[in-house]
Amino acid sequence: MRDNHNYDVIIIGGGISGTALLYTLAKYTNVHTVALFEKYNEIATVNSNAKSNSQTLHCGDIETNYTLEKAIKTNKTATMLENYGKLYGYQDKYMFKVPKMALGVGEEEVAYIQKRYEEFKKDFPYMKLYDKEALRELEPALLKGRDEDEELMAMGTDERYSAIDFGEMAKSFVRNAQKGNNNIDIHLNMEVETIEKIGSKYKLTVNSKPYFANYVVVDAGAHSLLLAHQMGHGEDYSCLPIGGSFYYSKVDILKSKVYTIQNPKLPFAAIHGDPDIVHDNTIRFGPTAIALPKLERYHHAHFIDFLESLSPCSEVVEVFYNLLADDDIREYTIKNLMYEIPGIRKQLFAKEVQKIVPSITEDDIEFAEGIGGLRPQVIDKKNKKLLLGEAKIDTGEGIVFNMTPSPGATSCLGNAYEDAQLICKYLNLEFKENQFQKELVQ
Numbered sequence: 001m002r003d004n005h006n007y008d009v010i011i012i013g014g015g016i017s018g019t020a021l022l023y024t025l026a027k028y029t030n031v032h033t034v035a036l037f038e039k040y041n042e043i044a045t046v047n048s049n050a051k052s053n054s055q056t057l058h059c060g061d062i063e064t065n066y067t068l069e070k071a072i073k074t075n076k077t078a079t080m081l082e083n084y085g086k087l088y089g090y091q092d093k094y095m096f097k098v099p100k101m102a103l104g105v106g107e108e109e110v111a112y113i114q115k116r117y118e119e120f121k122k123d124f125p126y127m128k129l130y131d132k133e134a135l136r137e138l139e140p141a142l143l144k145g146r147d148e149d150e151e152l153m154a155m156g157t158d159e160r161y162s163a164i165d166f167g168e169m170a171k172s173f174v175r176n177a178q179k180g181n182n183n184i185d186i187h188l189n190m191e192v193e194t195i196e197k198i199g200s201k202y203k204l205t206v207n208s209k210p211y212f213a214n215y216v217v218v219d220a221g222a223h224s225l226l227l228a229h230q231m232g233h234g235e236d237y238s239c240l241p242i243g244g245s246f247y248y249s250k251v252d253i254l255k256s257k258v259y260t261i262q263n264p265k266l267p268f269a270a271i272h273g274d275p276d277i278v279h280d281n282t283i284r285f286g287p288t289a290i291a292l293p294k295l296e297r298y299h300h301a302h303f304i305d306f307l308e309s310l311s312p313c314s315e316v317v318e319v320f321y322n323l324l325a326d327d328d329i330r331e332y333t334i335k336n337l338m339y340e341i342p343g344i345r346k347q348l349f350a351k352e353v354q355k356i357v358p359s360i361t362e363d364d365i366e367f368a369e370g371i372g373g374l375r376p377q378v379i380d381k382k383n384k385k386l387l388l389g390e391a392k393i394d395t396g397e398g399i400v401f402n403m404t405p406s407p408g409a410t411s412c413l414g415n416a417y418e419d420a421q422l423i424c425k426y427l428n429l430e431f432k433e434n435q436f437q438k439e440l441v442q
């Protein structure tokens with residue numbers, strides 16, 4: 001470890017975003033020294049951990065909240081992570097070909113699936129259309145106890161890697177970046193308290209000690225915007241932390257990831273059933289979506305940090321007002337609140353799950369305690385709207401802040417690619433584009 005605490009690049013945050021950038025810099029640039037600071041004693045204990053998210057590599061083919069355009073874009077970054085996994089032989093270790101499908105129930109949704117299949121088949125040629133009989137074979141639990149007259153159709157595949165342990169992938173990024181490279185320092189248990197610009201450098205204070213960098217990337221999850229605000233950046237953004245919980249079921253086991261059809265008015269993805277890749281013979285249903293006054297779901301978190309990153313003002317109030325003025329969103333918000341309340345939550349959530357597995361009862365599911373995470377959704381105050389995907393603040397002054405709600409884990413290498421380009425341009429370094437394209441893109 002260096003004595004002089006001076007680095008070309010410092011990355012703040014050891015989740016999948018920060019570690020993917022570390023790997024990209026180590027493998028595809030001639031950057032000399034890089035440090036990664038993580039406040040906990042391990043890599044990926046927060047949102048990137050397998051316990052916290054849905055473990056889905058979002059390719060856009062079953063996510064009915066994505067347009068074709070967004071699906072094509074997401075698929076590109078998903079493919080990068082898939083290619084990375086293949087490069088190191090992580091098939092069936094950290095990434096799995098769990099069959100997956102988007103399920104339409106009832107006449108309207110079935111028509112929607114047929115239309116979407118036609119629209120998507122050119123860009124996603126491996127997708128298949130499953131009628132009721134095919135589904136009876138593939139996933140009997142979808143039909144057991146269902147009214148025989150109810151229409152059912154799905155589009156899906158068993159050909160893609162669809163389930164990823166993002167936490168293990170993050171750890172592998174660190175290992176592979178460090179292989180044969182002595183110029184990378186990983187500082188665990190070290191929380192960056194403040195960042196200051198001093199001349200052309202950045203001074204970070206960690207445990208009352210200074211560290212210096214020519215370029216800083218903040219990949220600190222929900223804390224990214226807080227750190228930006230503390231430096232006077234990103235004042236046009238607020239962070240609305242949305243917690244997501246899951247329910248477990250060990251009965252009527254699904255073999256596939258089953259996604260339901262999105263109500264286009266709702267800001268968060270519809271619930272889905274996913275075989276848990278780190279918990280044998282368990283299906284997870286969820287996630288729920290509930291606004292929480294904290295920046296981390298299950299770690300110690302300060303209310304004051306939440307307030308600072310929300311930075312309430314009339315624009316934020318207007319965004320909330322407009323959201324809650326819509327009947328569907330109001331009903332969705334109340335329902336999701338109730339899915340968290342012990343005593344009533346199981347009975348209510350079982351109704352939600354029955355759309356996928358009709359025979360399931362409240363006795364078959366349990367609230368998954370300690371499982372789930374938090375999505376740092378960004379409010380654009382200028383345009384008075386809730387942004388649904390990721391957001392980046394590129395100051396152009398040698399510091400970047402990334403806010404990474406879903407599908408942030410899937411797009412980690414896509415974001416790392418963008419940030420590595422910014423770093424190389426700013427520090428006048430080389431980016432090995434051909435090698436990156438050959439190994440991760442094609």
Ligand SMILES: Cc1cc2nc3c(=O)[nH]c(=O)nc-3n(C[C@H](O)[C@H](O)[C@H](O)COP(=O)(O)OP(=O)(O)OC[C@H]3O[C@@H](n4cnc5c(N)ncnc54)[C@H](O)[C@@H]3O)c2cc1C
Nearest residue numbers: 013015016017039048053054056192221244373374408410
């Ligand atoms: C319920 C739920 C389901 C999801 N499902 C999916 C899914 O199926 N597929 C998908 O692609 N995405 C999914 N996501 C989103 C995905 O989990 C995140 O986008 C991704 O994990 C973000 O990674 P990250 O590295 O940016 O942040 P994190 O994993 O949150 O890591 C940030 C790190 O920064 C550290 N940190 C914070 N402040 C400091 C500081 N001051 N100093 C040092 N370290 C600091 C934290 O300790 C943490 O380790 C889901 C999210 C939730 C909540």
